[in-house]
Amino acid sequence: PDDDAAVRAALASLADRAQPLVVQLPRAAGQKEGRYGHTLSGAPVMPEREPEASAASSAKADALAALEERLRQLEERVANLEKLPSP
Secondary structure, eight states, rough: OOOHHHHHHEEEEETTTTSOSSSEOOOOOOOOSEEEEETTTSOOOOOOOOOHHHHHHHHHHHHHHHHHHHHHHHHHHHHHHSSOOOO
């Protein structure tokens, strides 16, 4: 815990200067702690990523669509079987 406090204090000191040497970066999905970037070569550039939640939602939507199609096919088969004369 003392190390964490010391690191946070050092980062705060570097960020609170007239010309900040570090900036806190926006928190990305799945990150527990905040992240910092240095400004020694200009403002940090964050790569644009698709949020993981969107990718997961898309995969769930695809799986749901596949299940719905299978269900439709099964219902059609059952309806056709019900039309057959019984022995």
